[in-house]
Amino acid sequence: MTYSPPPGSAAATALEISERMQDLAGDGEWDEVETLAVELRRAVMTVGESERRPLLLALQRNTAAVTADAKTAREEVGGKISELRRGQVAKNAYELS
Numbered sequence: 346m347t348y349s350p351p352p353g354s355a356a357a358t359a360l361e362i363s364e365r366m367q368d369l370a371g372d373g374e375w376d377e378v379e380t381l382a383v384e385l386r387r388a389v390m391t392v393g394e395s396e397r398r399p400l401l402l403a404l405q406r407n408t409a410a411v412t413a414d415a416k417t418a419r420e421e422v423g424g425k426i427s428e429l430r431r432g433q434v435a436k437n438a439y440e441l442s
Contacts, residue, residue: 348399348402348403350396350400354396356399359385360400360404362381363385363403363407363411364407366378366382366385366408366411367411371414373414373418378411389401
């Protein structure tokens, strides 16, 4: 079952922020994701006690997708760095010849 907070509520705002984070992470817009993460923390702190648990469970699902995108991006960057290092080693070896 999907959590649907009342429209316009603090919980709805927090959920909207997390959905935007998810979209931006999918597009690789990490600076914007970081900015929204700060907004999300602030928004969650304004949610009432009774709404907090279902909201956090919904946010957990959304942030899991952001985390997966971040892991994939980190692996891609790590691969590119490794390629650059191999290229530098090859260049240095060639210069010594």
